[in-house]
Every structure is written in C-alpha cells, then in structure tokens.
Amino acid sequence: FACTQWFNLPAGQDTLGVEHLRGKIIVLTLWAGFDFLGPSRHRAEELNATHSIYADTGDVAFVGIHDSTVPPEHVLAAVRELGLSFPVGCDQAPYETFARYLTQQIPQTVLIDKRGLVRFYATEGRLVELIKVLRRE
Numbered sequence: 001f002a003c004t005q006w007f008n009l010p011a012g013q014d015t016l017g018v019e020h021l022r023g024k025i026i027v028l029t030l031w032a033g034f035d036f037l038g039p040s041r042h043r044a045e046e047l048n049a050t051h052s053i054y055a056d057t058g059d060v061a062f063v064g065i066h067d068s069t070v071p072p073e074h075v076l077a078a079v080r081e082l083g084l085s086f087p088v089g090c091d092q093a094p095y096e097t098f099a100r101y102l103t104q105q106i107p108q109t110v111l112i113d114k115r116g117l118v119r120f121y122a123t124e125g126r127l128v129e130l131i132k133v134l135r136r137e
Helices: 039-054 072-082 096-100 127-136
Strands: 003-007 025-031 060-066 088-091 108-112 118-120
Touching: 003 072, 025 039, 025 127, 039 060, 039 072, 039 127, 060 072, 072 088, 088 096, 108 127, 118 127
Parallel strands: 025 060, 060 088
Antiparallel strands: 003 088, 025 108, 108 118
C-alpha cells in the first residue's frame, strides 16, 4: 500500500503494509468519500458486518484505502461517519494504490490470499463466502 496517513491502526503502529499482514487473508477496499449515499455507504455496511464476524479470528485483516483527492481530515470524518473500525489509509498520490490493484470501480473490494496473491476482484454480495473459501485453503 502507498499511503501517507493511516487511521485505526493498532496502538504503537504508524504504518501498514502487506508485509505486516503476511499469512492473513486481506480484505482490501479502495474507496472515495464522494459517494457517501451510494455504493460506498452500502460497501461500508457490508464491511462492518463482515469485519464483526472475522475481527477476532486472527487470520483475516480488513484494510481500506481512500483516494488522495481529499484532505486526510475529511477521510477521518468519513471513517467516523461510516463507523469503520479497521485500518484506513490515505493514498499517497492520486490513485497510486488504486492503479496497483487495477481498480475498475469505486468502491472496489479485492481479496488477497494468505500467500499475498490477489484472488478475487468481484466480491459484491458474496464477501463472506469468498473469505470462507480462502480460509479453507
């Protein structure tokens, strides 16, 4: 991830990268705050519900990356408004991390397996089932 600032990191941690999450399934969501009433709000609700299921398992990590077109304080306000409790970063440059993950739409959630391979790009409505598939591997 290429982020300049992070919110909701564990105490004592000031950055987050794939290397911090080795051996875990990563639920990575790339989003933008301009869509609070549409798909981003619905995705946040799905992520919050799914995060509550897997938060204590130790093998599934949730990460959000927000585009860099708004100031970090607006991202923090969105994180609070949407009730996100997992780490959320502000992309370093306009859509830098988005480009790395070949983002086709916003929001987009991708699933990365325990080996660090992107396995699923289309997760809408089946996130829990896809996480189960990766946990069984």
